[in-house]
Amino acid sequence: MADTPSYPIPLDSREQPILENLQRIRDELTLLKQDRSTYVKSSDVMVLYDKVVEQVRLLNEIRVDKPKEDNRLDRVLEGCFQLLSLFFMTIGKNNEAPAAYALTSTIKKLLEHLLEVDLYSSKDLEHITHTLERLRGIVKKSQTDSSYSPKLVTLLSSRLDVCQDLLDQLLGRLGRLTHELPGLHEKLISILRSISLANTRTKFSSTEVEKLQGQLKEIDAQRVNGNFVSADGEIPAGNDEVKDLLNRCLTWSEIVLARKGAMPEEFAGTYQTLVDIRNTLDKLSLTQAWSLRETDLYDYQRQLERIDESRVDGNFVDAEGKFAELYVQRTLLYLVRRSYANIYFLMVSSEPVSEALLPVYNQLQTLRRCLIEVKNSGGVSSPRDLYPYSMKLNSIDNMRVDGKFMIGDDIPEGQGSVNELLAECFELNYELRVAVETDGDD
CATH class of the missing domain: 1.20.5 (Single alpha-helices involved in coiled-coils or other helix-helix interfaces)
Structure with missing residues (x-):
């Protein structure tokens, strides 16, 4: 992503103007990112997105016969797409194709590291599996949307395939474990990470690491003749992997205690x-x-x-x-x-709501949590107790113009999410008022 000398300049002179244009666009994106004086507007982002797409179109025409070319231009383009992707999240367009770009980059990095170290649990992969499924749905929907660059959609599909391949390799490794070993493996991973966390705290605590080491020794004591044995007395598949993990954990705890974070x-x-x-x-x-x-x-x-x-x-x-x-x-x-x-x-x-609407959205989230807590704790004793909630909800409702939350003449993204949350809060407030009035009549 960084524009470094290690990436050669374009050999084809026709690519040089495109590189210069992309560098200017990246600078504009960087300035927009740094500007905290106002919220990011969709119109500003879309103008820059269209500029990048136009440069991609020109680049594709030049590279018809050399699609796998990789030089400094590609590095700058990667930075532009990465920034644009994060901007799409900032303006609330989380469920559109460009927003998926940055997430696929991070997932790929994360999976590569998990594959390299071979220290992970099923919980790590479960969440990523669902995220990749969601991103595939977004990309598939974008294939029929002419507003997005086919080059970007194809690139995203390819990146998702790479992530899926890495994920399948990781899932295959976990498939080696049988019987009670998956649960034991997950616990060992959790202890190992807790030791690493303790090792990187500002103040090192030997007591904390020793307690974790004690848990490892308790697990070690469960072994029979050095092996983990199932309830029926058999040595389950994956025994060697879990034994190796336990030994790694014990060794790491000893090293950490000896070094004390130095x-x-x-x-x-x-x-x-x-x-x-x-x-x-x-x-x-x-x-x-x-x-x-x-x-x-x-x-x-x-x-x-x-x-x-x-x-x-x-x-x-x-x-x-x-x-x-x-x-x-x-x-x-x-x-x-x-x-x-x-x-x-x-x-x-990240919520699919523009940062312009996030203050309102966050207030409604807090109100919703409060109302649910009141409901779960038995409701209110008097309609008067609901006045603070009603007044706040009405003040937020009065901010709308023709049912929309406006910022000047702009209609920020996320209207549906905010309106849905507002309606839910009104419904909870109404249920609590009806309940206390019914109790009063009784």
Whole structure:
């Protein structure tokens, strides 16, 4: 995604103007991303999207006989599509083809890392499986929509196929486990990640790691003659894999307790960068509804990719080109993978509502939760108790013009979602009022 000298300039002189145009468009997208003085308008994004599509059309005409060409132009184009994809999420067009681009990039990275390390559980794959199915539906629908570039739709279909192939390989590996082993495998993965999390906290806690190590020793004590045995006394398929995982967990706990979070100086800078990214993304996961603009994720993606791509044969290296030791490798890779996972969940949690309407949408979400809580706790004792909810709902309802939430002359995306949520809140409020009035009559 980064425009670096390692990517050669176009050899065909006809591609140079296209590269320059795409660089200008990328700069415009970057400026729009950085502008916090106002919300992002659909019209601004669509103008830039059309510009990119036009450059793609010109590029396709030049590369009729060399479709697999890959140079700096392709790198800049990747950055444009990545930014546009995040902008589509920001303006609430989550269910349209361009929005799927950034998500497929993150899913691919995440799956490649899971395949590389071979430490994952069925829960990791279950969510991604559903997301890929949803994205396939979006892309299939876009194939009959002339407003989207056929090149983009074809590219997305190809990326989804790559992700599905990676997912199938991962699912095949889990299929090796039988009987009680899948549950045991999942627990070991959870303990391993908890140890890695404890290892990267600001203040290292030996007690926390020792407790986790104790859980591992309890699992180890369940083995019979070194093997995990099923209820009928047989050694189930997948026994060797789970034994290996347990040994890896025990070894890792010993290493972590010995190192106590101390990172060698030559890798301290990379470590701190990754910790900062992880911590920031963790905070965004807690405050997403109120603080996240999806385009912010672009900068974190670029930082992660630079660090990830700096590896040599899968290994982190110091300034002299020497491979990092096992402790450093595992610690840094854990942070990279944790950050990719955070970006993935922030993307899939993005609401199909323009950031212009998010303040209203978030208020309604809070109101809905409050009303449901009141209902579940037995309702109210008097209609007067519902006045604060009714007043807030009416104030939001009065913001609409002809049934639409307007921002100036603009009608932001997400009208259906906000109106549906408003109607649900009114319905909950009405049910609570009817219930208390009926009780009063009785």
